Amino acid sequence: xxxxxxxxxxxxxxxxxxxxxxxxxxxxxxxxxxxxxxxxxxxxxxxxxxxxxxxxxxxxxxxxxxxxxxxxxxxxxxxxxxxxxxxxxxxxxxxxxxxxxxxxxxxxxxxxxxxxxxxxxxxxxxxxxxxxxxxxxxxxxxxxxxxxxxxxxxxxxxxxxxxxxxxxxxxxxxxxxxxxxxxxxxxxxxxxxxxxxxxxxxxxxxxxxxxxxxxxxxxxxxxxxxxxxxxxxxxxxxxxxxxxxxxxxxxxxxxxxxxxxxxxxxxxxxxxxxxxxxxxxxxxxxxxxxxxxxxxxxxxxxxxxxxxxxxxxxxxxxxxxxxxxxxxxxxxxxxxxxxxxxxxxxxxxxxxxxxxxxxxxxxxxxxxxxxxxxxxxxxxxxxxxxxxxxxxxxxxxxxxxxxxxxxxxxxxxxxxxxxxxxxx
Amino acid sequence: xxxxxxxxxxxxxxxxxxxxxxxxxxxxxxxxxxxxxxxxxxxxxxxxxxxxxxxxxxxxxxxxxxxxxxxxxxxxxxxxxxxxxxxxxxxxxxxxxxxxxxxxxxxxxxxxxxxxxxxxxxxxxxxxxxxxxxxxxxxxxxxxxxxxxxxxxxxxxxxxxxxxxxxxxxxxxxxxxxxxxxxxxxxxxxxxxxxxxxxxxxxxxxxxxxxxxxxxxxxxxxxxxxxxxxxxxxxxxxxxxxxxxxxxxxxxxxxxxxxxxxxxxxxxxxxxxxxxxxxxxxxxxxxxxxxxxxxxxxxxxxxxxxxxxxxxxxxxxxxxxxxxxxxxxxxxxxxxxxxxxxxxxxxxxxxxxxxxxxxxxxxxxxxxxxxxxxxxxxxxxxxxxxxxxxxxxxxxxxxxxxxxxxxxxxxxxxxxxxxxxxxx
Ligand SMILES: Cc1ncc(COP(=O)(O)O)c(C=O)c1O
Ligand SMILES: Cc1ncc(COP(=O)(O)O)c(C=O)c1O
Numbered sequence: 001x002x003x004x005x006x007x008x009x010x011x012x013x014x015x016x017x018x019x020x021x022x023x024x025x026x027x028x029x030x031x032x033x034x035x036x037x038x039x040x041x042x043x044x045x046x047x048x049x050x051x052x053x054x055x056x057x058x059x060x061x062x063x064x065x066x067x068x069x070x071x072x073x074x075x076x077x078x079x080x081x082x083x084x085x086x087x088x089x090x091x092x093x094x095x096x097x098x099x100x101x102x103x104x105x106x107x108x109x110x111x112x113x114x115x116x117x118x119x120x121x122x123x124x125x126x127x128x129x130x131x132x133x134x135x136x137x138x139x140x141x142x143x144x145x146x147x148x149x150x151x152x153x154x155x156x157x158x159x160x161x162x163x164x165x166x167x168x169x170x171x172x173x174x175x176x177x178x179x180x181x182x183x184x185x186x187x188x189x190x191x192x193x194x195x196x197x198x199x200x201x202x203x204x205x206x207x208x209x210x211x212x213x214x215x216x217x218x219x220x221x222x223x224x225x226x227x228x229x230x231x232x233x234x235x236x237x238x239x240x241x242x243x244x245x246x247x248x249x250x251x252x253x254x255x256x257x258x259x260x261x262x263x264x265x266x267x268x269x270x271x272x273x274x275x276x277x278x279x280x281x282x283x284x285x286x287x288x289x290x291x292x293x294x295x296x297x298x299x300x301x302x303x304x305x306x307x308x309x310x311x312x313x314x315x316x317x318x319x320x321x322x323x324x325x326x327x328x329x330x331x332x333x334x335x336x337x338x339x340x341x342x343x344x345x346x347x348x349x350x351x352x353x354x355x356x357x358x359x360x361x362x363x364x365x366x367x368x369x370x371x372x373x374x375x376x377x378x379x380x381x382x383x384x385x386x387x388x389x390x391x392x393x394x395x396x397x398x399x400x401x402x403x404x405x406x407x408x409x410x411x412x413x414x415x416x417x418x419x420x421x422x423x424x
Numbered sequence: 425x426x427x428x429x430x431x432x433x434x435x436x437x438x439x440x441x442x443x444x445x446x447x448x449x450x451x452x453x454x455x456x457x458x459x460x461x462x463x464x465x466x467x468x469x470x471x472x473x474x475x476x477x478x479x480x481x482x483x484x485x486x487x488x489x490x491x492x493x494x495x496x497x498x499x500x501x502x503x504x505x506x507x508x509x510x511x512x513x514x515x516x517x518x519x520x521x522x523x524x525x526x527x528x529x530x531x532x533x534x535x536x537x538x539x540x541x542x543x544x545x546x547x548x549x550x551x552x553x554x555x556x557x558x559x560x561x562x563x564x565x566x567x568x569x570x571x572x573x574x575x576x577x578x579x580x581x582x583x584x585x586x587x588x589x590x591x592x593x594x595x596x597x598x599x600x601x602x603x604x605x606x607x608x609x610x611x612x613x614x615x616x617x618x619x620x621x622x623x624x625x626x627x628x629x630x631x632x633x634x635x636x637x638x639x640x641x642x643x644x645x646x647x648x649x650x651x652x653x654x655x656x657x658x659x660x661x662x663x664x665x666x667x668x669x670x671x672x673x674x675x676x677x678x679x680x681x682x683x684x685x686x687x688x689x690x691x692x693x694x695x696x697x698x699x700x701x702x703x704x705x706x707x708x709x710x711x712x713x714x715x716x717x718x719x720x721x722x723x724x725x726x727x728x729x730x731x732x733x734x735x736x737x738x739x740x741x742x743x744x745x746x747x748x749x750x751x752x753x754x755x756x757x758x759x760x761x762x763x764x765x766x767x768x769x770x771x772x773x774x775x776x777x778x779x780x781x782x783x784x785x786x787x788x789x790x791x792x793x794x795x796x797x798x799x800x801x802x803x804x805x806x807x808x809x810x811x812x813x814x815x816x817x818x819x820x821x822x823x824x825x826x827x828x829x830x831x832x833x834x835x836x837x838x839x840x841x842x843x844x845x846x847x848x
Contacts (some may be wrong), residue, residue: 256715
């Protein structure tokens with residue numbers, strides 16, 4: 001019989017490099033923390049970017065009804081096209097189209113959550129050995145995906161003292177011949193910041209100057225506090241090609257449903273048919289969103305009442321203000337007031353907290369003593385801050401802020417002149 | 425200001441190599457065909473592997489009810505763990521666990537369709553430069569995924585004359601030091617074949633001898649005709665580690681819902697914690713299945729009546745027999761009777777059809793003349809066959825077979841002695 005080049009005499013199956021290189025910084029940090037709450041105080045987790053966990057922010061009834069109608073219709077059990085049903089793509093196009101940035105159904109690709117939208121966008125734009133520009137602090141998935149594909153991540157700084165605007169000089173200084181895309185998250189996770197029109201234009205100018213396409217992560221688009229202007233990037237540029245990634249997760253409060261999309265903005269015809277075709281090909285690997293959610297999408301987008309969005313926003317704003325006001329007067333903490341999304345970053349003046357090595361240690365002990373868990377911003381590559389998720393019920397937010405205050409008061413040490421002198 | 429190493433002076437954005445290398449053979453072939461039906465005959469598509477397209481095979485009411493209950497509960501709007509809800513994983517484990525191949529919740533990873541299950545399994549087991557063994561004819565996604573990741577595909581032959589059993593010598597001859605996994609599809613798309621216990625044991629012996637893990641694509645598991653025995657691979661081996669990929673798509677007739685899973689069988693502890701951890705890490709890239717479907721899963725698995733499965737099977741069997749019997753008596757065609765799944769392969773004796781260059785040409789003209797579309801098996805790397813999907817309503821199957829017969833009778837040329845002589 002056949003003489004095979006026997007592969008192995010003994011079993012040895014090792015995970016691939018790609019899986020070894022799939023690193024989740026949040027997990028890496030949180031799994032390494034000793035999170036033992038104080039048994040006398042019930043745990044309050046301000047750490048999870050999931051607005052549904054406390055039950056106080058249900059989605060709208062019309063959204064649920066749309067799903068049940070889609071099920072009852074029995075029209076959405078089969079395979080949808082890999083880019084999504086035409087009708088559903090049209091509905092997204094209609095929802096986001098505007099004079100400055102028109103959209104057709106062909107410009108919309110439906111995906112399994114915004115995560116897959118980001119995955120596809122990076123996958124089509126970047127080759128191994130390329131690098132991408134990523135905000136710091138920023139959502140960790142960009143790095144997780146890029147590094148697993150052999151793409152280098154270059155972090156550009158956001159400036160807390162300027163409400164987390166981009167350090168444009170730093171951004172520009174990072175660009176080189178292997179830079180294949182710039183990611184802009186607006187509104188921001190973890191900052192809750194919203195860029196002004198003028199600032200977005202400056203970012204676009206850098207992209208335009210260096211002919212760099214933009215991946216605009218706009219999953220929190222329209223989740224901005226009243227009075228804040230928040231144009232989408234695509235409305236502000238006609239020459240920079242933009243893949244805008246979004247989805248139902250946050251604004252419609254259904255992150256588990258895994259409904260996302262890419263909006264292809266390319267009025268300058270830079271992407272041309274090639275990038276579009278590339279995206280279509282990539283969607284054929286595993287297909288996208290659940291057909292039932294796709295079937296419900298048109299109705300979800302068209303029939304969710306404005307009051308639903310407004311109520312969510314005003315809740316997020318009032319909780320943000322509450323948290324900001326409470327923590328502003330805590331010595332050693334510097335909260336940065338957000339303008340949207342559902343997060344708030346708080347600076348820790350570590351010099352005043354000699355009991356703790358760093359933000360991870362600080363937040364770990366906050367659990368031990370006060371049973372309040374906030375994500376240390378090291379998880380976003382931004383030490384000495386922690387992130388507060390502002391979707392918790394108001395009374396829990398108040399209670400949590402009280403406990404954080406108590407914790408800080410207990411551990412705060414005023415900086416003495418003497419020790420400063422010694423340092424010199 | 426900053427002097428950047430300007431990347432480009434002009435716009436030039438090209439799709440990545442990965443997207444260029446994401447090739448879909450079915451699309452490549454079908455998009456190149458001129459499919460213009462005969463205007464006098466309504467089109468009958470026997471080409472689409474989606475059992476829902478004709479409306480004659482609805483899913484069970486209990487399945488729809490489970491979905492609506494999950495929606496109404498409002499418990500499944502948030503993020504599920506990246507590997508799926510524990511409760512849903514447990515339900516899958518219970519459903520497939522048996523004495524010979526026990527499963528715990530920890531052995532189950534929920535995915536966005538069986539496609540993502542296959543993607544994750546290949547991703548965790550293989551590195552670029554490796555090769556995998558793939559059945560021929562076989563489901564094209566394996567190659568699409570592998571090639572896009574820089575993994576080579578080695579096709580091992582199935583033998584039509586032996587009801588599509590594996591050519592074991594050929595299989596073994598392909599194994600080398602870079603072979604990292606063997607894919608076995610059972611029951612088979614496109615063949616509809618089901619391997620006997622003895623044959624599966626022989627395949628496992630090859631894997632065992634060469635210490636090769638198996639990716640068992642068992643999406644059609646339990647979709648076998650009455651009387652056919654169809655053990656899952658994992659029940660037949662305690663030493664070969666097996667990732668069994670499955671899902672709701674086919675047996676529950678809801679492919680659009682994108683609910684799949686990986687069952688990790690590793691009684692020999694070859695995968696150990698490493699491969700399991702690698703899989704978990706990979707699930708964190710884009711997360712998996714829609715939370716609503718996950719929420720409904722336990723009820724779907726436990727409450728779907730046996731009669732539902734049986735009715736589907738007996739319909740598929742009777743349609744297969746009908747098609748097989750009709751086409752068996754057509755000169756020039758050699759249908760192979762299936763034992764499960766929802767497909768039937770038909771050999772074309774091209775020597776008898778000099779009007780056509782190949783199976784693609786043959787099936788294209790079948791559309792032009794008879795408005796019947798069957799997928800040319802070149803799409804499965806297996807020329808001179810075509811695949812019939814047997815999920816169409818019976819009367820359409822009869823009509824289609826009649827038209828295929830007419831088509832063949834019109835184009836059949838008996839092989840003449842003379843021309844044979846001339847060839848020598
Ligand atoms: C900035 C940002 N982008 C993308 C996502 C992922 O969205 P999805 O759950 O739709 O995949 C998140 C989720 O937290 C996010 O914060
Ligand atoms: C053999 C085989 N495996 C996997 C799949 C994909 O299944 P899913 O739709 O759940 O991704 C199919 C679909 O046709 C198939 O035939």
